[in-house]
Amino acid sequence: MPGKKLACVLPILESLTNGPTKSSRKTCYGRAPSVLVLLPTQELAKQVYAEFEVYGVSLNLTGYCLYGGALYRSQEASLKRGVDIIIGTPGRIKDHIERGNLNFSSLKFRVLDEADEMLKMGFVNDVELILGKVKDITKV
Incomplete structure (x- = not known):
């Protein structure tokens, strides 16, 4: 299973660091995520x-x-710092x-992994x- 997940992660990391989105990647405090x-x-x-x-x-x-199940406040604090x-x-x-x-104003990539399972589990x-909050992503 880790190999399949890695196959998803590596191209995204490469694009963020070397691809056309590199110049537009913000590094400031409180920055919005580029990937969901x-x-x-x-x-x-x-x-x-x-x-x-491991790679990022x-x-x-x-x-x-x-x-x-994780502490909400620590998640909130991390998001405020920027990711x-x-x-x-x-x-x-x-x-x-x-x-x-x-x-999600800076989002470049969105990945729905095992979307069929999410729907079966009642997350429709x-x-x-969530996807309604994601603005159209320009193809890069």
Whole structure:
């Protein structure tokens, strides 16, 4: 399973650091994320985040994993500092959107991993709300 998740992570990291979006990547405090990865479960979100950490940190990219059951305040504080990549579950992502903690104005990539499972698990409304907040992404 890690190989499949890595196949998703590496092209995104490469594009953020070397691709056409590099010049537009903000590095300031409170910056909005460039990537959103939605997964159906906490376990999958943690796996993808672990893959990101291995490679993203060495490329000077920051990320955060958002899922239910984790301390909300620490998640909120990390989002306020600014992140490049948000990885998380629909329910917690929705919570942060509704509280005004997430801004998708700089989003370049969105990934729905195991979307069929998210829908089977009853996240249809959450996914629709989240994607409704994502503005059209210009092809790069």
